Amino acid sequence: MSIVSAIPIPASHLDAARDAEPATIAANATMAAGLPFADKRDFEAAKRGLIAPVPDGLVRTEGGTVLWNLGEYAFIDGNLAPRTVNPSLWRLAQLNMANGLFKVTDRLYQLRGFDIANMTVIEGDSGLILIDPLTTAEVARAALAHYYAHRPRKPVVAVIYTHSHIDHYGGVHGVVDAADVAAGKVAVIAPAGFMEAIAGENVLAGPPMIRRAQFQFGSLLPRGARGQVDAGLGKGVARGTPGLIAPTQSIDRPVEEHTIDGVRIVFQLAPETEAPAEMHMFYPQLGVLNMAENACPLLHNFIPLRGAVARDPRVWSKYIGDAIAMYGAETRILIGQHHWPTWGTDTIIEYLKVQRDLYKHIHDQTLRYMNKGWRPAEIAEVITLPPGLAERWSARGYYGSVSHNVKAVYQRYLSWYDGNPCNLNPLPPAPAAGKFVEYMGGADAVIARARVDFAKGEFRWVAQVMKEVVYAEPANAAARSLCADALEQMGYQAESATWRNAFLYGAQELRHGVFQMAARPNMGADTVAGLSTGVFFDLMAIRLDAAKAAGQSMAINWCFTDRDETLVLTLEHATLTHRLGEWSDTAQASITTSRATLDAIVLRKTTVPEAMTSGALGIEGNASKVALLFGMLDQPGSMMFDILTPGEGR
Numbered sequence: 001m002s003i004v005s006a007i008p009i010p011a012s013h014l015d016a017a018r019d020a021e022p023a024t025i026a027a028n029a030t031m032a033a034g035l036p037f038a039d040k041r042d043f044e045a046a047k048r049g050l051i052a053p054v055p056d057g058l059v060r061t062e063g064g065t066v067l068w069n070l071g072e073y074a075f076i077d078g079n080l081a082p083r084t085v086n087p088s089l090w091r092l093a094q095l096n097m098a099n100g101l102f103k104v105t106d107r108l109y110q111l112r113g114f115d116i117a118n119m120t121v122i123e124g125d126s127g128l129i130l131i132d133p134l135t136t137a138e139v140a141r142a143a144l145a146h147y148y149a150h151r152p153r154k155p156v157v158a159v160i161y162t163h164s165h166i167d168h169y170g171g172v173h174g175v176v177d178a179a180d181v182a183a184g185k186v187a188v189i190a191p192a193g194f195m196e197a198i199a200g201e202n203v204l205a206g207p208p209m210i211r212r213a214q215f216q217f218g219s220l221l222p223r224g225a226r227g228q229v230d231a232g233l234g235k236g237v238a239r240g241t242p243g244l245i246a247p248t249q250s251i252d253r254p255v256e257e258h259t260i261d262g263v264r265i266v267f268q269l270a271p272e273t274e275a276p277a278e279m280h281m282f283y284p285q286l287g288v289l290n291m292a293e294n295a296c297p298l299l300h301n302f303i304p305l306r307g308a309v310a311r312d313p314r315v316w317s318k319y320i321g322d323a324i325a326m327y328g329a330e331t332r333i334l335i336g337q338h339h340w341p342t343w344g345t346d347t348i349i350e351y352l353k354v355q356r357d358l359y360k361h362i363h364d365q366t367l368r369y370m371n372k373g374w375r376p377a378e379i380a381e382v383i384t385l386p387p388g389l390a391e392r393w394s395a396r397g398y399y400g401s402v403s404h405n406v407k408a409v410y411q412r413y414l415s416w417y418d419g420n421p422c423n424l425n426p427l428p429p430a431p432a433a434g435k436f437v438e439y440m441g442g443a444d445a446v447i448a449r450a451r452v453d454f455a456k457g458e459f460r461w462v463a464q465v466m467k468e469v470v471y472a473e474p475a476n477a478a479a480r481s482l483c484a485d486a487l488e489q490m491g492y493q494a495e496s497a498t499w500r501n502a503f504l505y506g507a508q509e510l511r512h513g514v515f516q517m518a519a520r521p522n523m524g525a526d527t528v529a530g531l532s533t534g535v536f537f538d539l540m541a542i543r544l545d546a547a548k549a550a551g552q553s554m555a556i557n558w559c560f561t562d563r564d565e566t567l568v569l570t571l572e573h574a575t576l577t578h579r580l581g582e583w584s585d586t587a588q589a590s591i592t593t594s595r596a597t598l599d600a601i602v603l604r605k606t607t608v609p610e611a612m613t614s615g616a617l618g619i620e621g622n623a624s625k626v627a628l629l630f631g632m633l634d635q636p637g638s639m640m641f642d643i644l645t646p647g648e649g650r
């Protein structure tokens with residue numbers, strides 16, 4: 001997904017951060033005592049095959065702007081966890097510092113720690129096959145340059161996207177020239193449904209997803225023992241310029257073998273798993289299985305905190321089982337597009353079985369409780385992992401958590417509604433909060449009691465009740481401060497990097513306000529150009545201001561000369577619908593233009609009047625209807641919505 005570039009937040013924000021409370025110190029000590037810290041095998045695996053680390057730990061633009069800086073994490077050393085960081089998360093934060101060019105085996109290399117994901121390089125007979133070119137062109141270019149600094153400079157002959165998340169394709173312009181792809185010199189290979197998945201998962205609900213991703217990744221938190229230490233899948237998401245080159249070749253069958261530049265690749269589709277379009281690969285000549293992002297050494301998300309359609313852990317588990325059955329016995333090395341590899345057939349099969357059962361266990365046990373009538377928060381409180389999973393480092397909830405994955409399973413099957421009609425039509429948050437606080441004797445009384453609970457270490461409850469006071473009285477400094485303090489302690493205790501980031505970033509917004517940045521398009525030009533025309537009009541439809549459109553009706557023909565496409569757009573009942581491939585003889589107006597022009601309008605590089613003046617957009621018929629329609633569309637605003645406070649007009 002497109003992610004707002006990190007903008008440096010003053011490190012002085014950390015000065016407001018408090019130390020760990022006794023209850024936090026105790027909780028972190030309990031966790032430390034229950035886990036096998038003496039097992040250092042992951043640390044050996046993370047360093048194995050290192051050729052050279054990321055030069056200076058830095059990636060800069062040509063102008064010198066720092067886009068990626070591992071030096072920000074210099075505080076993560078080999079020592080024991082600070083008391084403000086969960087000790088298990090601290091371990092992962094140390095492991096994710098391994099960075100550079102790694103030789104995994106003959107012909108297969110990985111670039112790790114240039115971004116949140118890995119770029120894998122397979123040396124073909126004449127050129128390179130690159131798998132997952134990171135998030136932005138700048139870091140992908142730097143990673144490839146680092147490879148070339150230590151290996152022969154062969155041309156890139158193919159790029160493979162393992163799945164439809166931006167950290168696996170966004171940097172493609174840094175490693176290949178779009179003209180070479182268009183000329184057929186470089187193949188771009190992706191799983192079936194790749195482009196539809198990008199549009200479906202990230203485009204229609206793009207703005208809140210980007211805003212919520214700030215909480216998930218902690219991109220606007222200072223790094224530090226009281227700030228961001230990790231993002232679970234890696235240190236964080238690189239800044240720079242994301243883009244997209246559409247695939248030239250799609251993998252459509254469940255299992256499909258191709259030989260690319262002398263390298264046999266068996267593709268295994270795994271749709272509706274970690275991403276809607278995802279695939280694994282087995283390289284028989286190398287004995288390497290690449291599980292993309294479906295078998296990371298952690299518990300992944302059934303729904304990420306940024307928001308998404310709930311994933312299907314049942315099929316996710318099944319595809320891992322299929323990979324074990326089809327490739328396990330021949331696999332010598334397991335790699336993924338995040339983290340470090342696993343070596344040894346027996347170890348790999350055991351590892352994959354843990355992943356297979358981790359996802360299935362949470363799915364099955366959640367349904368078991370659902371079928372007894374339990375509610376999401378109740379199920380999340382009782383499900384713990386069984387022996388054999390619980391103490392495995394590779395099953396720890398560093399990215400997903402058992403708690404929010406249980407709720408994702410519930411949502412997938414039974415929706416947001418817990419079935420209790422008292423919860424069917426409650427007051428919205430702010431008026432409900434006003435009533436709660438009034439019934440509880442006013443804000444001062446609630447805060448006084450919550451301070452007592454804070455001292456007892458009941459941080460979950462303090463955050464829960466202080467949310468009501470903050471929503472009732474957003475300017476109440478004491479309430480904001482106490483809410484921030486409680487969230488912060490929850491962050492210090494969280495094993496999940498995404499939970500820690502969310503809690504600490506919530507505390508930061510309560511203390512320092514919402515960081516404001518200018519409104520801008522939430523999609524890059526490549527993504528906009530890659531949208532099907534149908535999705536484009538879906539995007540237009542979700543901007544229709546229903547109040548302005550009430551009582552209006554019209555039909556408008558569209559003709560896109562550069563795509564040989566026509567479409568009828570109909571406004572009725574304050575709703576826009578469209579019919580691709582049709583043309584209405586009774587339409588009020590007909591617009592002839594190009595998708596390129598419409599793309600430029602969406603990207604705010606031009607306007608409708610400018611396009612009309614230049615001749616790039618022509619209107620026949622009643623042009624005032626077209627102006628009326630565009631006047632009914634919301635103008636994109638800032639994505640920095642209020643989250644910790646009610647927000648204007650709500």
Ligand SMILES: [Zn+2]
Pocket residue numbers: 117165167168233293338
């Ligand atoms: Zn990823």
